[in-house]
Amino acid sequence: MAEAEGRGGRHVVVAGAGIAALGLALALKRANGPALAVSVFDPGLPEGASRHRGRAYAVAAGGRRMLERIGIWDRIGPATQAITDMAISDSRLRDPVRPVFLTFEREGEAEPFAHMVEAGPLVAALLAACAEAGVALDASGIASVRTEAGAARVALSDGRSLRAELVVAADGARSRLREAAGIGFVTRAYDQQGIVATIGHARSHEGRAFEHFLPSGPFAILPLADGGALGHRSSIVWTERADEAGALLAGDPEEVLAEIERRFTPALGRLSLEDGPSAHPLHLGLARRYRAGRLALLSDAAHVIHPLAGQGLNLGLAAAACLAEGITDALRLGLDPGGEDxxxxxxxxxxxxxxxxxxxxxGLNRLFSNDLTPLRLVRDFGLGLVDRMPGLKRALIAEAAAARGPQPRLMRGEPL
Structure with a gap:
């Protein structure tokens, strides 16, 4: 690839082709057209959407508005499922009854709390839209970035070199670009693994999500669009102690399904294992800074959080919307899109x-992932108290849906 330049030499390079990174690239290209060259580099690009198979995400209302505005939502309609209510329970695995302490229900014509979106179709739609819009998609890696007068010099793994006003490091929690820039990353491993799988079930979930807190960690059942052998599907995000996860998943598919059935709600009837499971170590990670000279961190390169609230992708999308807005506003004012301000x-x-x-x-993981009786009494009392306070419940829903406080224009559904 020759040096890619927009009119006036403006160029933004994105390292990594995750969902937030592709959303940023597409938003920038749609807003700025030929005035800005946008390139995405990721050695995993030849795998396309296949490397995201089996994963699904809860996309909050703000993220949905962003995907609508950049022209993606209509493309993935069949792969989305609205979450219209949620039930939260807390018990031990052996308990015969799982009391529900807190429920969230959509009121009237209010928008859904979130939508479950399958990652494969979402990534495929983003890749296709980026190509159509003129984003350069390249399977090379980025070897190094160094600053020079008014720009960054990007060296690629195949020996090529290019110039850009800004490099966005979206290359994951172990970001090489973040490390090379000398940005510290504070990390702490949880003694847990996150297990994800797609489960088929005989009865409809009717858009309801379940969050069941167990002593080893939360077990979430998240509704997916109908399909599969039994007609209905849900995604599970199962947090288990690290020393037990391997043994639980080491059996044959029937044994694994039996372990899932022990934790699953009986309300959805007969179960089948549609996809997975796969296990991933969990940790907390926070970058000490989000920027260096001509470099901005995005998504997991900037922060990694526990999956129990399903907010990791939403944080990434909000950051992409914010960065796209800042870059676009700078370009329209004739300013440097990679400038310090x-x-x-x-x-x-x-x-x-x-x-x-x-x-x-x-904090929630620490509070709920244990079997201490005093803490169980306090947290269950607290859940029940929140359940009897509709105003507080509405505020929590608005917070989770990114509907409170100032939001980037794309997250409000407005154009850049």
């Missing part, structure tokens, strides 16, 4: 939200 504003806007969500999910 643009990157400082981006960091100020996103760092607090990420810290707050990391603290909240870490």
């Amino acid at each position: 643009v990157l400082a504003a981006y960091e100020r806007s996103r760092r607090f939200d990420a810290l707050a969500m990391a603290a909240a999910t870490d």
